[in-house]
Amino acid sequence: MSTEEVRLFIGPQHPGVTGNMSIEVLLKGDTITWAKTHIGYLHRAFEKLMERRIFIKSFPLVCRICVPESDTNEENLARGLEELADIEIPERAKWIRTLVLELSRLQMFIMWYGGIAGSMGLSTPVQWGIGDRDYILDLFEELTGGRVYHIYILPGGVRKDLPEGFEERVLKTMDLIERRLPEYDELIMDNAVEQKRLKGLAPIPKEWVEEMGITGPVARACGFPYDVRKNSPYEAYDKLDFDVITEDGCDVWSMLLVRRREIDLSIKLIREIVSKMPKGEFLTRLPNVLYWEIPKGETYVKSEATRGEFGYYIFTDGSGKPRRVHVKGPSFIHGITLLERLLVGQNIADVAPILVALQICPPEMER
């Protein structure tokens, strides 16, 4: 037996990797001694393309930055441009946006909940997750016309008002999903294999959270109440009643618990939004968007995605096109800085659960 280290590439084509990225690892036996993230497999130069387009044409682009959760991008860009151009949006538009954001968060979490089981070879919840997510995509299709990419949130409000009877259908879908969740719990939470493998897996030192800028459910699993919805409320989140969910384990199991409780929170928030939805206008009058010029300025807007803090740093220069839009995806830190340090000392078989637990989304690292 030689004790030599083996160099191994995990990805870009690997069922356990959460997207087109690869991790280069050095192995000693089964244990990882060194890891490096390689990205660049799906760079589509969104930031560069946005510099050559008028503002309104950027919206079909940005929703493709993270595929399963596209609305966060549109909302961030719209809010940033509104702030720079000094536009007030109507109250109802804010509530509709919040509803769309929560729905998109819920569908992403449901898919994730199945995905964490799939990363360990339990493939039933994966299919369920994809299936149950489709009920929410049906709602999106009715509301926006698109299932995955919506291009629904625009500067000044939203593209269309809610259709008649939409609220009841949202509530019905919420009941349906809530009925399904105990079945997931039985398979995932009450599963001895999952518990044994995930409890205590990949513990994150607490001081890393602030030092590295870890956000979202990963930070909340370390006992850090970091939630942009609560810390710097945007849209209608300041009028909603909720507490930030935290766990204290710092391991993958705590991240699972945080996200499981987030699903319940999202359902509760959606019900609250529907009950509080005000009447009125849904779109303000904008200047002609084809000749829309925004004065010189810069701003940083952020929102809470399922993976963490999602930010847009927007620069305008007085012309009809943005000077630069820098998209800050949470996966950039989670996938490079954190992952490279976290994988050291772990078993090779645990790479997939760790990747899914950090919920790394490669397209938002490369933009």
Place this chain on the structure above:
Amino acid sequence: MNIIERLKERFEVLIAEKKRKDLLIIETTKKGLIPMLFYLKEYEGYRTLTLISCVDWIEDKKFQMSYILWNFRMKANIIVKFMLDRENPDFETVYKLWPQAEAYEREIHEMFGVNFEGNPTQNEELILEDWDNIPPMRRDFDTLKYSMEKFGEREPKSRINIRKEISEQYDEWRRK
């Protein structure tokens, strides 16, 4: 005494603008940036680095470097920025203050050509592979021109032409 006054007392502050309740924009000089970041991190509670960004103001021959910090206790962001000369863009790394700066600086080095002295990995490729032109996020890089030079002009295929081609291929196959 608020934070702007405290910063003005200690460092060179060119512009201080309160953009929102929780967002402050400070412009400083190249020399004063790293001491200011250190002060903000150690004494003002802005312990998290959220983002490092770079913008090309080609008409002023400057790069704008921005550092966004986050204060968890005060729930506020601060943007510290300075102008870097575009002709010789040399600066220092802040890798020792925040580990994630390494990846951000690697990206900026690749996309803008800014040189961060002291960054251990900045010459490794992050996204691009075998890049042979000026850094692509600079304003004077023309994507269309580059694509024409590199890949040449290709005739766009209309749907009718594709259909014709397929049916011709099919006929040929039948004749055999």
